[in-house]
Amino acid sequence: MPLASVGRGLVFQLADALGCLPTTRVAQQIRELERPDRTALRRLGLRFGGESIYFQAILNAEAMRFRGLLWAVKRTESVPQLPAPRRLAKVIETDPAVPASFYAAVGLRVLGGLALRPDRLEQLAGTARHFARRGSAAKTAELATATGIGQPALRRLLRALGYRTMIDLGGETFIPRPRSNRTSTKSRRSPPAAENHPFARLRELNLA
Structure with missing residues (x-):
């Protein structure tokens, strides 16, 4: 059966982000996600974490480099150098000359000037x-x-x-630290992925 509207919206945002998002950005959709859709997405390899929501299968070095290439093609820029595969599994220092969007595109989370896999x-x-x-x-x-x-x-x-x-x-x-509920932030709804987007076919996902 096809995903309900909230599930489809979540997939659209993941597609646009190349498979990884901060949990806070889609907190509202996650709360509203129907149980069958959550179960179906988990079966497809989607991980719902406290900090990130991501597809585990796209975190290998080859997939990360390919998404870096997609990022560069879209922006008509050269591809920033990624560390060696073994280093990608560790915490790395970010390069101030590299846009934060590149680290996000390849599936790395950036905190405190450091990047690491979700x-x-x-x-x-x-x-x-x-x-x-x-x-x-x-x-x-x-x-x-x-x-x-x-x-x-x-x-x-x-x-x-x-x-x-x-x-x-x-x-x-x-x-x-004493702090307000991090998940209270309203989600930022993004428009559906463009037809020529690398993950655009996800919009047609049917779980029958």
């Missing part, structure tokens, strides 16, 4: 929440060990995720 971001955010739930300030060094992210980069990512880091005699710790 699955790595979900792992970090989930582990940080687990540590923070223990009722006291969590040690940054322990989180660095658990996530494999060095402390300098981890500090920047935690701050971008809404945590506050503190240093005292017991070492460096982090705690959540």
Whole structure:
């Protein structure tokens, strides 16, 4: 059966973004998504994360480079250099000369001047929440060990995720900052993908 209107709208936005979006940008659609549509999209490989919504299958190095090429063709610009495949699975420093739209197009999330894959971001955010739930300030060094992210980069990512880091005699710790509900932001509805868009065929998705 075809997707309902909310599901189709969500697919249109994912198509326009080449398969990855911040969760906050489509929070309203996700809340309104009907259960059968959510189940069907999950079966197609769509991951609903706390920080990002994305297709896991497009996070390999070859797919990321291809989407970088699509970005360059659309903008009639040269393709910025991506790190080696092994580095793409890690946290990388962003290049100020490279537009943020390029990192988004290839499927990387940018926080605190650092770029990382959405699955790595979900792992970090989930582990940080687990540590923070223990009722006291969590040690940054322990989180660095658990996530494999060095402390300098981890500090920047935690701050971008809404945590506050503190240093005292017991070492460096982090705690959540008091903040408003991040999912209360109204979603930014985008127009349907153009007919010649690389993912435009997704609009015809039929789940029968």
